[in-house]
Amino acid sequence: MDHAIRAEGLRKRYGDNQAVDGVDLLVPAGTILGVLGPNGAGKTTTVRMLATLLPPDDGHAVVAGHDVTKDPKAVRAKIGLTGQYAAVDQRLTGRENLYLIGVLHRLGRRAAKARADGMIERFGLAEAADRLSRTYSGGMRRRLDLAASLLADPAVLFLDEPTTGLDPASRNDLWAMIRSEVAGGLTVLLTTQYLEEADQLADRVAVIDKGHVIADGTPDELKRKVGEERLDVTVAHAADAPAVAAALARATTVSPTVTPDGRTVSMTVPGGMLGIPTAMAALGEARVEIVDLAVRRPTLDDVFLALTGGARAMERSAA
């Protein structure tokens, strides 16, 4: 099968910081690769190298059939890029923004105008098309941004944390748009901090940490590594946490982890929901004051804890 993106041994260093340290990626045409990782893992740097914005220190990459360092212009003609911040000109209207991108893609003025009008319709921006994009909501600005990225029919689309700062409804809209584009043959590389987003969109996921790909597979394979359901038990006094962890370990043969604040004991539940009563019974016997109890789906934190052997808790506090 044809690979729309093929990266081998990409490296980039900023001063003392080895931001990307030998990343290999392989994305078959017409699929979505989710690149999952915390802030500072090297996701954005990787995307910037693949999108020709940043020359790699080492390694090479072929995107849409062209080498990013040897023939960046040919790559640029075939890619779209949507970064973390909506890259629209706030002092231009939506229509003017798209027209400008069309002209700069060398479509010619008349074709750029027609294409801009088409994208306005397709992305549901007709009513706002002639207003300055400064007045747009976050969701509309994102849609305009995506329309700009897709205007020249790219073969490969880079989405760098595309739903950061979006409300759930706008996020779902954006996901639906991305899915329909991929159905039309587009290849997407999506970076995200959210397992759920990768789960919803990606065919395959590469987990990246400290500039390395530490795991890759389908979302289901990754989740199986972590276990399906998670149980979080928050105790009133941090001193009770080890007792709770021990009680749960005895009852379920899974060793729980304690969060950095020392008050929440977290574990996968063997047997899914059916394992909950066993865990509850163990908690009852531990006789400690419990302030919160939650059963939830795995988050990126859990994937990380599992993949890094629980040795390192993520710095990200909001899970």
Next chain:
Amino acid sequence: MTTVLEDWRALVWRHLLHLRRMPDKLVSATVLPMVFVVLFGVLFGSAISIPNGDYREFIMAGIFTQVMITAVPNTAIGTLEDLGNGLVDRFRSLPMTPSAVLVGRTVGDTALRAVTCVAMTAVGLLIGWRIDSGVGAALAGFGILLLFGFTMAWVGALLGMKVRSPEAAASMPSVLLMPLMFLSSAYIPLGGLPGWLRAIAEWNPISAVAGALRELWGNPAAAGDSFAARNPVPMALLWLALILAVVVPAAVRNYRTAATR
């Protein structure tokens, strides 16, 4: 080449739209320069006299030159803002000419300076300044003035990419350019300066521009015996061509790498 021109045209179009949508910028680009014309022309003009004519006639070229220099920080800040905006990543991921963003910014800012010149000319004529030459020479004068403004816009664009903070972008150009400004014939005739200082001032590019404007507008000249002082128009064109030849490629090179932080 036609695609390059098309990219330039598109980015200039973008900047002109910006200007139309920022009326406050038009106000700030015209009010203060008009105040300068009144201040220098009427107040200083009434107190200062020069050997070969009226100071009011003499100083107009100096104020025009000064206003082009004081606009440099605006271009520097604008360029810095352009780079800090996510939009530059988009531009850099397009198959467009890298120079287009800077061409848009510098041509757009020069257009704004042309508006400034119109406002200043109107006030100058009101307070009694006159152009004592033909229409062709007068227009050639404004041509050189705008070419100087365009050159200074490129200097601003380069400085904007060299510094990393808006504060530095606002102050650095003045630190570099104001001494050059004072050590020129923009405000004063150079006859009273000691010999060595006078030589430096006469060969100063700003003196060349101010001198060229005075010659083309038929205003009193700063006088001087050096080749530079006697041939201000060719000297001005030579200087501006030289500065552009250095600054434009440097700015474009900086733009290519500036966003790769």
